[in-house]
Amino acid sequence: MEFGPHLLLATLEGAVTAAILALTAIGLSIVFGVMRVVNVAHGEFFMLGAVFAWSIASFFGSHPAVGFVAAILLAPLIVGALAAGADRLILQRIDYNPERTIVATIGLLYIIQQATLMTFGPDARPVEPPFNSVIALPWLEHTEAGWQVYWPWGLSVTSYKLFIIFAAVAVLSGIWLLMTRTRFGLIMRATQQDREMAQAFGVPVDRVFAYVFGLGAGLAAVGAVLVVPVQQAHYLMGHDPLLLSFVVVIIGGLGSLPGTVIAAVLIGLTDGIISVFFSPTLAKIIATLAVGMVLVFRPRGLMGK
Amino acid sequence: MTEKDQSATTFTRRKALGALGAAAGVAGAGMLMPGIARMAHAQSSGPIKLGFQVHRTGIGSAYGRWYERVATAAISRINDMGGINGREVEMIAEDDGTDPRRGAEVLERFASLHNCDAVFGPLFSHVVIGSAPRAGELKMPYFVVSEGHHVASGALNRYTLQPGITDVKSQVISMAPFVSENLGKKVTMIYPDFAFGHDHRDFFTAAIAAQGGEVIQQIAVPPTETSFTRYFPSIPRDTDVVYHVMVGPAVLTFVREMGEFFGGRGPQLFGFIDSLEAVDITSPGLEFLEGSYFWEGMCRYAQPDQTSHEAAYRAAVGVDANGASLDDARDVSTYAHMFGVWETLAVIKAGMEASGYQGSNDRSGLIEAVEAMTDMPLSDDHPQGDKVFNGKTHQVFGKQNISRVESGKLVRVHQTSIEDTLYADEVDYTTQSF
Numbered sequence: 076m077e078f079g080p081h082l083l084l085a086t087l088e089g090a091v092t093a094a095i096l097a098l099t100a101i102g103l104s105i106v107f108g109v110m111r112v113v114n115v116a117h118g119e120f121f122m123l124g125a126v127f128a129w130s131i132a133s134f135f136g137s138h139p140a141v142g143f144v145a146a147i148l149l150a151p152l153i154v155g156a157l158a159a160g161a162d163r164l165i166l167q168r169i170d171y172n173p174e175r176t177i178v179a180t181i182g183l184l185y186i187i188q189q190a191t192l193m194t195f196g197p198d199a200r201p202v203e204p205p206f207n208s209v210i211a212l213p214w215l216e217h218t219e220a221g222w223q224v225y226w227p228w229g230l231s232v233t234s235y236k237l238f239i240i241f242a243a244v245a246v247l248s249g250i251w252l253l254m255t256r257t258r259f260g261l262i263m264r265a266t267q268q269d270r271e272m273a274q275a276f277g278v279p280v281d282r283v284f285a286y287v288f289g290l291g292a293g294l295a296a297v298g299a300v301l302v303v304p305v306q307q308a309h310y311l312m313g314h315d316p317l318l319l320s321f322v323v324v325i326i327g328g329l330g331s332l333p334g335t336v337i338a339a340v341l342i343g344l345t346d347g348i349i350s351v352f353f354s355p356t357l358a359k360i361i362a363t364l365a366v367g368m369v370l371v372f373r374p375r376g377l378m379g380k
Numbered sequence: 381m382t383e384k385d386q387s388a389t390t391f392t393r394r395k396a397l398g399a400l401g402a403a404a405g406v407a408g409a410g411m412l413m414p415g416i417a418r419m420a421h422a423q424s425s426g427p428i429k430l431g432f433q434v435h436r437t438g439i440g441s442a443y444g445r446w447y448e449r450v451a452t453a454a455i456s457r458i459n460d461m462g463g464i465n466g467r468e469v470e471m472i473a474e475d476d477g478t479d480p481r482r483g484a485e486v487l488e489r490f491a492s493l494h495n496c497d498a499v500f501g502p503l504f505s506h507v508v509i510g511s512a513p514r515a516g517e518l519k520m521p522y523f524v525v526s527e528g529h530h531v532a533s534g535a536l537n538r539y540t541l542q543p544g545i546t547d548v549k550s551q552v553i554s555m556a557p558f559v560s561e562n563l564g565k566k567v568t569m570i571y572p573d574f575a576f577g578h579d580h581r582d583f584f585t586a587a588i589a590a591q592g593g594e595v596i597q598q599i600a601v602p603p604t605e606t607s608f609t610r611y612f613p614s615i616p617r618d619t620d621v622v623y624h625v626m627v628g629p630a631v632l633t634f635v636r637e638m639g640e641f642f643g644g645r646g647p648q649l650f651g652f653i654d655s656l657e658a659v660d661i662t663s664p665g666l667e668f669l670e671g672s673y674f675w676e677g678m679c680r681y682a683q684p685d686q687t688s689h690e691a692a693y694r695a696a697v698g699v700d701a702n703g704a705s706l707d708d709a710r711d712v713s714t715y716a717h718m719f720g721v722w723e724t725l726a727v728i729k730a731g732m733e734a735s736g737y738q739g740s741n742d743r744s745g746l747i748e749a750v751e752a753m754t755d756m757p758l759s760d761d762h763p764q765g766d767k768v769f770n771g772k773t774h775q776v777f778g779k780q781n782i783s784r785v786e787s788g789k790l791v792r793v794h795q796t797s798i799e800d801t802l803y804a805d806e807v808d809y810t811t812q813s814f
Contacts, residue, residue, distance in 0.1 A: 085610070088607075092607075139664075197436065198658075199442075199629030201633075211643055228645060228646075229615075229642065229646075231640065231641070306607060307629060311438070315606070351610045351613055355605065355610065
C-alpha cells in the first residue's frame with residue numbers, strides 16, 4: 076500500500092483504539108482522582124462489560140441492533156452496580172488504605188476473572204454489530220492529467236468503527252458535563268479536593284465513593300460494549316486495557332480528565348500508526364518507554380497538578 | 381500447652397519408627413521374592429489410567445472442549461469393547477490452561493498424584509514443547525495431538541509420540557503444488573508468531589519455492605492478538621494468494637477483518653482451517669470466504685462419499701453433517717483436528733495390547749510396540765483415513781484435504797496421497813535409550 080493511504084488507514088485504526096482507550100482510562104482516572112484508589116481490577120470490569128454485552132445481546136436475539144442497544148444500556152449499569160457493591164463490601168472496610176486497596180483490587184481481579192470463567196466459560200463470544208457496512212475511502216493522486224481521485228486497495232473503514240469514535244466523543248462530553256455542570260460533579264470535585272472538609276459540610280462521602288467506583292467501572296464497560304462487535308468477549312481480555320489505561324493515566328497526569336483524554340489520543344494514535352507501519356510489539360515498547368520518560372522528567376504527567 | 385504436645389510428638393515418633401520398620405520388612409521380603417511382589421502388584425492394579433492434558437481454559441479452550449468430548453467418546457468405546465488387556469480404562473483430565481509451564485506441572489500430577497500409565501492430548505505446540513522434556517524425565521509416554529513439526533524434527537525425546545495427526549511440514553509440502561498450480565505463484569503468508577506458525581513459515585516458504593513460486597511477504601501475528609486490520613496493509617499489491625493460518629479465541633475477528641480489508645477485491649485466499657476452527661462459516665461478515673480454499677485434516681461437512689467409519693465416528697462424538705454439535709447447531713466443532721484424539725487412543729490401545737502392558741514398568745515396551753507400527757488402514761480406529769506411522773521419527777503420515785467454500789459449506793475439491801506428504805527422516809528416536 077502507498078504511503079498516504081497507508082497512513083490514513085493507520086490513523087483510523089488508531090482513532091478507534093484511542094476512543095476505547097479514552098473511555099477506559101477516564102474511568103480509571105476518575106476513581107483515582109476522587110478516591111485515591113489504584114484500581115487494578117479495572118481491566119476486569121472492562122472484560123465483564125464485554126461478557127455481559129454478549130449475554131444480553133444473545134438474550135435479545137432478534138435483530139442485532141436490538142441486542143446491541145440493550146447491551147449498551149444494561150451492561151454498564153450492571154457492571155457499575157457490581158463495582159459499587161464491591162466498593163461497599165471491600166474497599167470501604169479497609170478504609171481506602173492505599174496499599175490495602177491495591178492488594179484488594181488484585182484479589183478482585185482474580186475473583187472476577189475466575190467467576191467469569193466458571194459461569195460463562197473460556198470461549199470467545201462474538202456480538203453482531205448493529206450495522207457494519209464497509210466504506211471504501213478515496214485518495215488523490217497526481218497523474219499527467221492532473222489530480223485524480225482513485226480508490227486504493229484495502230483503504231476502507233466500517234460504519235461501525237466510525238460509530239465507535241463518535242460514541243466515545245459523545246460519552247466523554249457527557250462525563251465532562253457531569254463533572255462541571257451538575258451537583259454530583261460538584262460534590263465529586265469537593266470530595267476530590269478535601270475529603271474531610273466535604274464530610275464536614277455534609278457530603279455523604281461513603282455513598283459518593285460507591286457511586287464514583289461504579290461510574291469508573293461503568294465507563295470501562297461502555298468501552299467494552301463498543302469494542303465487542305469488532306473484537307470478541309473473552310475472559311482473558313482485561314489485561315491490555317488495564318495496562319494501556321495505566322499508561323494513559325500516568326502520562327496524562329493522575330486524576331486529570333483533560334490530560335487523560337489527550338494522552339489516550341496520543342497513545343491510541345501512536346499505537347495505531349506504529350503498529351501498522353512497524354509492529355504492535357514496538358508500539359507497546361514505545362508506550363512503556365513514554366511512561367518511563369514521563370515519570371523521570373515530569374512525574375505529575377502532562378496535565379497533572 | 382507444651383506437655384501435651386510433647387507427649388503427642390513422642391508418640392508420633394515412636395509410631396513412625398514402627399511403621400518404618402514394618403515397611404522395611406515388607407520391602408525386604410519383596411527383594412527376596414521379586415516374582416511374588418510383582419504378581420501381587422499386578423493383581424492389585426485397577427483400571428489403566430490415561431492422563432488427558434486438556435486445554436480447558438486459555439487460548440486453546442475451543443479445541444480443548446471438543447478434544448475432551450472426543451476423548452470421552454473414544455474411552456467409552458474402548459471400555460465397551462472390553463477395555464485394554466481386560467482392564468477398564470480410566471481417563472483423568474487436567475486443565476493445562478494452554479500454558480507451557482502449567483502443562484509441565486500437569487504432567488507431574490499425572491505421574492506422581494494419579495499414577496497414570498500414559499498421557500495424551502495436547503494440541504498447542506508451545507504446551508507440547510514445554511511439557512515434553514518433563515515427560516522424558518518422568519519416563520512417561522506422552523502421546524501428543526499437536527501438528528507441530530517438533531516431534532519429527534528430533535527436538536523432543538523418545539517418550540513423546542505423535543501417532544494420531546499429521547505434522548505441519550507434511551501438510552504444507554503436499555498442499556504447495558495445489559496452491560501454485562491453481563491459485564498463484566506469489567504468496568503472502570499470515571501466521572501466528574510461535575512454534576506452530578513458524579513451522580508454516582519455514583516449510584511452506586521452502587515448499588512453494590520448490591514449485592517455482594515465491595513467498596513475497598511473511599506477516600507474523602502474536603497468538604494473543606485481538607485486532608488484525610493493522611497487519612493487512614503489509615500485504616503487497618502484487619500478491620496472487622494470501623496464505624492464512626491463525627489460532628486462538630480471535631479467529632473469527634481475524635477472518636472478518638480480512639474480509640472488511642479486502643472489500644471483495646482481494647487476492648485468492650488459501651487458509652488453514654485453523655483460522656476458522658470452531659467458527660460457523662455462515663457467521664455475519666464471512667460471506668467473502670465464498671470461493672476461497674481451506675486445508676482440512678478431516679472434512680467438517682459430511683462429504684457425499686463419507687465412509688461408514690467416518691459416519692460412525694461422527695455419531696459417536698455427537699457431530700451433525702455440518703460439523704456442529706448435535707445438541708446445539710451454533711456449537712461448531714474443531715472437526716479438522718479432533719479425530720487425532722480418537723485415533724491416538726486407538727493407537728495407545730493397540731500398543732498396550734501388542735506389548736502386553738500391565739503396569740508402569742512396561743512403559744518402554746509400550747513405546748517400542750508403537751514404534752513397531754507401520755500401516756494404519758482406514759477403519760473405525762482410523763476414521764480420517766489410511767495412515768503410515770514412522771517409528772523412527774514418532775510421526776504419522778496421512779491424506780490431506782483441500783476444500784472450497786461453496787454456498788456457505790466446505791466442499792472437498794482435492795485430496796492428497798500419503799506419498800505427497802512424506803519427507804526424509806530427520807531423527808531416529810529408536811536409537812535413544814529409555
